[in-house]
Amino acid sequence: MSFQVTKAVDNKNTTTTTNYRCGRLNIGDEKKPLITPTFMLYTKEGSPINLTKDLLNGLPNEKVHSLQLLFSDLYQFKDVLEKYQKGVHEFLSLNEHILFLLFRDSANFSADQEFKDDSINVTARKGKTKVDVQEYNKIINVIRPDLASSLSVDLDWNTGKKKAIKQVQCTLSWLNKLIELQETTTTTTTKQNLLGVIQGCKYSDLRIKSVEETIKHDSKLSGYVLGSFGTGESNQERAEILEKVLEKLPKEKLKIISGVGSPEEILCCVEQGIDVFSTNYPNLMTEWGNALTFTFKLDQFKSVNNSNKINLWDTKYVIDTTPLVKDCPCFTCTQHTKAYIHHLLNTHEMLAQVLLTIHNVSHYLGFFEEIRKTIESNQFEQYKQQFLAKRLLINNKEK
């Protein structure tokens, strides 16, 4: 595995530090890199929601996608994977894609996760079980994702300091142990690409300590997960902590954030230097019957006045034979109308979710594509500014 920063822009002025970049994550096959900034598709039981293999590979955007596998989901079929032996890509028929194994469920954050000094609690279908580092090491060698987070538990932003200290300490000691196990018990061929996890909730001293201790293992780590975000902090609070953390993390390594995913949040985090987002935002929109319609093309901010999103339950779409978004290249928009999707929602047909998922995921992939383009062409700051202004204007108009 390798990660290269292909374009980086560092600006430091009195008020903000910006550090955004484009990158290229190569896993095995050099011809199929994952280009960042990007987001991971949300999965359930290992499959991207509503996307069978043909539908996933038919998305109009890049051919390599990143997906987040949730440890608690995969934990439930670890025995199956162990017997299968060929790894999780083959098992899920996701060979061409990049799979991240993470602990944080970006859809269902529970603030009351328990953990002990030596283990975390995993809520599996059959009840809660304890997983310690030894067990986790064994499981990741069986799952063999492309990148595996080190053991960690996200906590609420406003967690008391005592618990936050314990979170940071445990995360560090688990990382030490995991690296040790990886070094001693696995051969080079089965060695996993590990991600260190930065914790510490709202406490900047803890965050800094977490970074300083974690980067001692930098040569053994493929990147960093920024934990316990999207757990109740304001944008301002997030930006402040992120700045402190990102300043100290090695520039050339991949940075991943979980639980942060609205378009506004994404632009701010990209500006600060985040590479990959783990979010269920497009799926959440689908669940609500929404289609993302916001304008994300730099050259269209002046000319196009789309809503930011539309709700397909609305009876005004009963005979609307236009696509969700004009000129959207996705299957849903090239083949189907708002009227049909409204009808499918209204009759509780599963195809409604399938078609909305295709569009919403495509729309988000298109958004990230434009983010990358503007970074490459040195227009990102202008892009962000105009994007946010446009969103705000349209949000206010719709209110």
Add this chain to the structure above:
Amino acid sequence: MTSNEIPYIKKDIDVVISGVKYPLDNPPLQFEILGKWGKARAAKLTLPHHCCNTPMFMPVGTQGTVKGLTSQQLVDLNCGVVLGNTYHLGHRPGPEVMDAVGGLHQFMNYPRAMLTDSGGFQMVSLLQLAEITEEGVQFQSPHDGSTMVLTPELSMQIQNSIGADIMMALDDVVSSTTVGPRVEEAMYRTLRWIDRCISAHKKPETQNIFCIVQGGLEPTLRDICMDGLIARNFPGYAIGGLSGGESKDKFWRVVHQCTSKLPENKPRYLMGVGYALDLVVCSALGVDMFDCVFPSRTARFGSALVPSGSLNLKSSEYAFDFTPIDPECTCMVCKNYTKAYLHIVAGKEAIGGQLITYHNISYQMSLMNQIRESILNNSFPDYVKSFIQKQYPNKDCPQWAIDALKEVNIII
């Protein structure tokens, strides 16, 4: 004497030949038989939107969608005709929307052929308060409880709005287990309603009506009904009133009787039949078209169709089974997913339903394809025997199927 034994007293209006004829001698449908084995036929059925190969299975897309599959996936699966249900589509989105968007083909963007039922059967089976009068099927609106009547005219009007390649005439549906005078009354009424359907049909140039043979399990009534329908010269004929709980022995005899009498050069559609054994036996008896919700419905409960029958993928016996549902199947699901993975999502996650439905439709399509190929290359009896061998390796093939096949000189 019970009420079932009271003979039906024929009324003046009970007429077999009314003189009404289907408006076109050259409807927008061509049926060309390419090969035969006994009564079984392999044919090319050309409809306004698609040229289909028969015998064929038609997946049911009740509300304008086949459970979770996209219209592209239906094409990828090589479906020819997809069914829509007039009762459901007439209710939501309703004929006004259908007219506004240009019909069901446009609405669901399915480029191939479609067929709609009359709405009558669903009404009688879904609504407890439905009552049949000479005017039509009277029912209480599920919206506001008001009394409404689905007349033959209204059924045609809605089906014209939907715009399917094939529309079904409204018939007087009686349960296939009903006996006695009600069956005869329904048969004669079906003949009267058919004439009302013919005169209400507004688009004979682009849409075909199939009529439905009724008459319960009474050979004489079926015979009279066919006399009346054949005289009217329809583009195609359906066999109705079966698959509703009657004995299989009676079922196949009615099918056999109908396929022996219906015109050779017209397609024959057996309604609501879709189990693999029924498809094979009834193809042998000369049926060309079938439909059934079974393959998609059973998929949602985790059941996958295979040459040996079906697999309940929720069963723990598949937890470590790393083979596809059917190693012979070439569908997207069998090429990419194992039973062990499907076991994890079957009956639980939406993706489980999507994947198993996809395979099950593929199974139905390939079964029909094999039947058709074997008719064309003159190996149909061998195919039937090997099919039965796979489904019933313990030689416990149901007697009715053995009897039915023997009738067409296929000895199991």
